[in-house]
Amino acid sequence: MCGRYATTRSSGTLSQLFEAYDDTDGRLRPDWNVAPTKPVPMVRVDGEGARAVSLARWGLLPPWATSPSAGARMINARVETVATSRAYAAPFARRRCLVPADGWYEWTRTDGGKQPYYLTRADGGVLALAGIWSVWRGPDGPWLTCSVLTTAAVGVLTGVHDRMPVLLPPQRWGRWLAPTADPTALLGADEEWLAGLEIRPVGPEVGNVRNGGPELTDRVPGVPAPRPRPPVAEAADEMTLF
Template sequence: MCGRYATTRSSGTLSQLFEAYDDTDGRHRPDWNVAPTKPVPVVRVDDAGERALSLARWGLLPPWATSPSAGARMINARSETVATSRAYAGPFARRRCLVPADGWYEWARTDGGKQPYFLTRADGDVLALAGIWSVWRGPDGPWLTCSVLTTAATGALAGVHERMPVLLPPTRWEPWLAPTGDPSALLGADEEWLAGLEIRPVGAAVGNVRNSGPELTARVPDVPAPRRAREDPRSTAEMPLF
């Protein structure tokens, strides 16, 4: 799954990277420890067909949801069932988005206990997580909400966790946002692009959602390899673990 991530680029930088106009009204703030239900930047196509950088509450709320608390359980949508899910099928077909991230966090078992890792591009490039969005109309007005699609982890990533967000290389950004076409065809892994990821051990402070700062993504030394990486024969892709 993807339950915690970092997105620290400014709205101006993200607007340029994704060729979108800034619709955040200055409300976006860098966050090194994004948790469910927080407002997050997403790139979507608006009603006029323009590409917009908007803020959405992380945790999709279907129109029939009676309380915003339901969104905390809907931060991820499984790519294997998203097209047939009652809650997710509509957004998947018509309201897809990109969720910009520096990287995401996972916790793995090691000989020293649970160890957090930051999974990020080794070259520092932005990640675009495949997302879907919806509008929920609550008593205080409409809310833009979103979910991140997940898939089975591949290669060395499977050594940390069995699931991972669907990562879209730049060549898939435009077709993913397009309101037509078959989005299912874009969900397969791009192994060459995934080979540029780094699995970085980080400190335990990220476990507290109240903590945020660049120190959370700093590498820590002398960390044992994840047990799954040693035990799982699928974890054979050439990807930097440390």
């Protein structure tokens, strides 16, 4: 699952990295503790076929949703059911996006409670989470909303959680965004890309959404590395917070 993450690059930097124009109107702010329903950057293809860095509310709202509160339960979409889900199938087929992240957080149970980890590129590179987006028309106008796709964790990541966001290496970005591409062919794990991830123990402060500074990603010394474990299937289609 992916219930909290960090995204701190400016819209200008993201525009350069993803070869897209800036559609954020200067509203993007760095956030080291993104939580559901917050505004987040995404890279999408606009109606003219150009790449855009846009702001979207995290938590996809299908057109028939009667309240924006429904989005808090739809921050993640499972790859196993995204193509057939009533809420996700249409965006998966036609409105795919990249959700830029510095890293994401997961919690593991310990004898003393829960230990949070920050999963990030060891080289500091950007992560592109596979996402889908939609437009919800509320009383104050249209909103862009998005969800992050999740899949079964692999390798060392199974020691942190049995789910993980779908991570797309740069060579898959263009095909993922292309409306005519087969998205199911792009969802497999790239072992070389995953090998560059760092699993960093961090402090409990990240569990409070009111905390949002860069210190949340600081390493906590003395915490052992998590041990890999066999993945366990989750029952729910929509992910919720820890």
